[in-house]
Amino acid sequence: MDHDERLWAGVLGAYSQVEGRLGTMLQRRHGLGLSEYRALSHLATADGGELRMTELADRLGLTQSTLTRLLGRLIAAGYAARDTCPEDKRGAYAVITAAGRTRQTKARPDYAATLTDALDAAAETEPLIRALRAYGQAK
Secondary structure, eight states: OOOOHHHHHHHHHHHHHHHHHHHHHHHHHHOOOOHHHHHHHHHHSSSSGGHHHHHHHHHHTHHHHHHHHHHHHHHHHTTTEEEEEEOTTOOOOEEEHHHHHHHHHHHHHHHHHHHHHHHOGGGGGGGHHHHHHHHHHHO
């Protein structure tokens, strides 16, 4: 492997470790999948608590069909609703409900603490993590 391949393998390894810890914690403590939590977080911070389905899919890096299934689970749990666009009846919005906002708010401190712990535990990628944190603070 050349340098770039080793670097990328390190990034992917750290990413997998962090994602695994976040997903396990969210499921055990809050009964949420990682994508469900992230969808609720995007909706919670969006204007009016809603996003067009296409925008939410883009933010989550999901296909439309995967987002439709995800939103179906959130709707079934009472955490989200679907609404139509008044100007374009073909357009659909995902909307966070009060229950969804409460669930996301309760999960957020555990998500943040687990993220910090997981990043700190990724010792082999410490220079990368340090650079990413510095980049995040600069924004």
